[in-house]
Amino acid sequence: MAASGSGDDAVKATLRAYKERTEKADAMKLTPFLKCMEACGLKQYKQTTESSIWNLHADATKKCTIDQIVSKVIPDIAADAVGRKKGIKGRADLDDKDVVKTVDDIKAKFSAKAGQSAHQAVKTDKTTDRLTDASKYTGSHKERFDKDGKGKGLEGRVDKADTSGYVGNYKNAGTYDSKH
Structure with a gap:
């Protein structure tokens, strides 16, 4: 043998x-x-x-x-x-x-075959590339991804209320005492 x-x-x-x-x-x-x-x-x-x-x-x-x-x-x-x-x-x-x-x-x-990877990277076609390109998203969907296209997770899906001001819609919190 x-x-x-x-x-x-x-x-x-x-x-x-x-x-x-x-x-x-x-x-x-x-x-x-x-x-x-x-x-x-x-x-x-x-x-x-x-x-x-x-x-x-x-x-x-x-x-x-x-x-x-x-x-x-x-x-x-x-x-x-x-x-x-x-x-x-x-x-x-x-x-x-x-x-x-x-x-x-x-x-x-x-x-x-030694030294070659058994698990190859997945190839994508043009349609999949287009649909998964987060830079082309519009509306509220674009807020779910950062500038690199990485998902933000829960931060991108949940609207958090800003309760830091005296009144609910006050947008300039922390500027009351500042001089112009």
Whole structure:
């Protein structure tokens, strides 16, 4: 089988980029792993992984550790693919040269994605840009945002009464004693 080394570190880095952000352990659920596979151009292996291979290695919470994925899941995916290609019922032997080559190819595709972000910025179209540009708002809506377009929160939504003057509509509070 393929020797582990620095190539496996790149594979692990890619898998860590795709694991759920809330996941504290070094483990993945099936859905993020399938998204990672698709992003790496390994869509042809998704069905097999989902239907049979993942459940062989997943724990009770249906997660596999990153190390398990690299050392067991990926070789099993390759063995299954080679077995199907050769017409073997079940999986091919893990020491088969075609399986080793397929494992190396899969790991190379994962490694090529290392260092890239799994979560890309959302692209907006012209209509969305226009509708979310607070500088173009009119009426009371423009008061809900500051000059940079950042929302003011409650301050922008609530009319606060100024009760600092002697009479309700007196606007020049604090100027009574000033000389002109």
